[in-house]
Amino acid sequence: GDSVTQMEGPVTLSEEAFLTINCTYTATGYPSLFWYVQYPGEGLQLLLKATKADDKGSNKGFEATYRKETTSFHLEKGSVQVSDSAVYFCALSSAGNNRKLIWGLGTSLAVNP
Amino acid sequence: EAGVTQFPSHSVIEKGQTVTLRCDPISGHDNLYWYRRVMGKEIKFLLHFVKESKQDESGMPNNRFLAERTGGTYSTLKVQPAELEDSGVYFCASSQNSGANVLTFGAGSRLTVL
Numbered sequence: 001g002d003s004v005t006q007m008e009g010p011v012t013l014s015e016e017a018f019l020t021i022n023c024t025y026t027a028t029g030y031p032s033l034f035w036y037v038q039y040p041g042e043g044l045q046l047l048l049k050a051t052k053a054d055d056k057g058s059n060k061g062f063e064a065t066y067r068k069e070t071t072s073f074h075l076e077k078g079s080v081q082v083s084d085s086a087v088y089f090c091a092l093s094s095a096g097n098n099r100k101l102i103w104g105l106g107t108s109l110a111v112n113p
Numbered sequence: 114e115a116g117v118t119q120f121p122s123h124s125v126i127e128k129g130q131t132v133t134l135r136c137d138p139i140s141g142h143d144n145l146y147w148y149r150r151v152m153g154k155e156i157k158f159l160l161h162f163v164k165e166s167k168q169d170e171s172g173m174p175n176n177r178f179l180a181e182r183t184g185g186t187y188s189t190l191k192v193q194p195a196e197l198e199d200s201g202v203y204f205c206a207s208s209q210n211s212g213a214n215v216l217t218f219g220a221g222s223r224l225t226v227l
Contacts, residue, residue, distance in 0.1 A: 004155075011120040036218075041220070043116070043117065043204070043218040043219050043220040043222055044204060044206075044218035044221075045218070045222060046215055046216070049215070084163075089156065091156075100158045100161075100169070101148070101158065101216070102155075102158075102170070103155045103157075104155065105154070105155050106150075106155075106156075112209075
């Protein structure tokens with residue numbers, strides 16, 4: 001069945017460092033891909049998404065490109081801030097239908113000043 | 114607009130007891146979803162309501178779990194009797210239509226079964 005594999009954390013970075021969180025997927029058809037973020041004490045929030053191959057999602061300085069050839073959707077940010085400390089989840093939904101989001105394990109990011 | 118509200122934020126109960134979690138979706142959102150994250154594991158889909166009807170309950174773990182959405186507004190998820198392995202964070206989400214690919218999540222209800 002469909003699955004998402006996400007790099008394990010925790011990840012600890014200094015402020016202004018470059019961030020990459022790897023995400024690869026297995027799916028039939030053409031899924032939509034998502035990154036969600038959970039800040040401490042808050043709910044899951046959609047960070048960015050891409051619905052077809054080669055689409056780039058971006059938000060708050062984060063980017064991820066839907067790579068069909070490598071079945072990947074890696075999250076990147078050029079310069080992290082302390083406020084980016086959170087748990088990041090990669091997810092997919094099959095055929096553009098989000099009834100059943102399939103999730104990665106989540107990656108905890110801590111950014112130190 | 115108000116977001117998705119979940120109550121309680123944290124519940125600690127003993128094995129064998131009953132707990133009821135509540136979710137208030139965004140007003141006007143017909144679609145309501147329950148997900149669960151057990152510690153160390155992926156977030157897993159539990160079920161999906163469209164208004165008051167269960168559209169898909171394939172993720173419900175067993176018959177100790179009962180979800181309802183009377184009147185198509187708020188939803189409850191009851192666990193009876195609770196077992197240790199039910200501990201985790203239960204997330205509720207809503208969307209205006211099932212074709213939309215964006216869900217709005219609540220902050221989650223953390224359940225600890227001792």
